[in-house]
Amino acid sequence: MKMNVTRWSPDTCGCIIEYEWDSDLPENERTHNAVHTIPCELHRGKTHKELFDHVGEENRRKNVSVSKAMDHLGLQFEDIKWGFDKNRNVELTIEKADQSQKKSLQDKVDKELGKVKII
Numbered sequence: 001m002k003m004n005v006t007r008w009s010p011d012t013c014g015c016i017i018e019y020e021w022d023s024d025l026p027e028n029e030r031t032h033n034a035v036h037t038i039p040c041e042l043h044r045g046k047t048h049k050e051l052f053d054h055v056g057e058e059n060r061r062k063n064v065s066v067s068k069a070m071d072h073l074g075l076q077f078e079d080i081k082w083g084f085d086k087n088r089n090v091e092l093t094i095e096k097a098d099q100s101q102k103k104s105l106q107d108k109v110d111k112e113l114g115k116v117k118i119i
C-alpha cells in the first residue's frame with residue numbers, strides 16, 4: 001500500500017479537492033477518496049465525498065457532452081462553447097451547427113446523458 005494525494009481543481013467550478021489513492025494497486029482497482037476539500041460558492045455544505053461525487057459528475061457530464069458533440073457533428077473542440085445554467089445543466093453553444101443538427105444532438109444527449117442543453 002502506497003498512498004498518494006492528488007489535488008484537483010475542475011475546470012467546471014472553483015472547488016478544490018484533494019483525493020487519496022493507492023499507487024500499489026493496478027489502475028482498474030484504484031479508488032479515489034476525497035480527504036480534503038475547499039468548496040466553491042456553488043457547492044458548499046457537503047461532505048468531502050459528496051462534494052467529490054457531485055463535482056466529478058458535473059465535470060464528466062461536461063467532458064462527455066463536449067466530446068459527443070464533436071463526434072456527432074464532426075467539429076473541433078474550439079467550435080463548441082460550454083457553460084452551465086443556474087440549475088447546473090451543461091449548455092453547449094454551437095454556432096457551426098444548424099437547427100436540425102442541434103435537434104439530433106439534443107436527442108442523443110437527452111437519451112445518453114441528460115441535463116445538457118444544446119443552444
Ligand SMILES: [Zn+2]
Pocket residue numbers: 013014015039040041042043055
Ligand atoms: Zn464547486
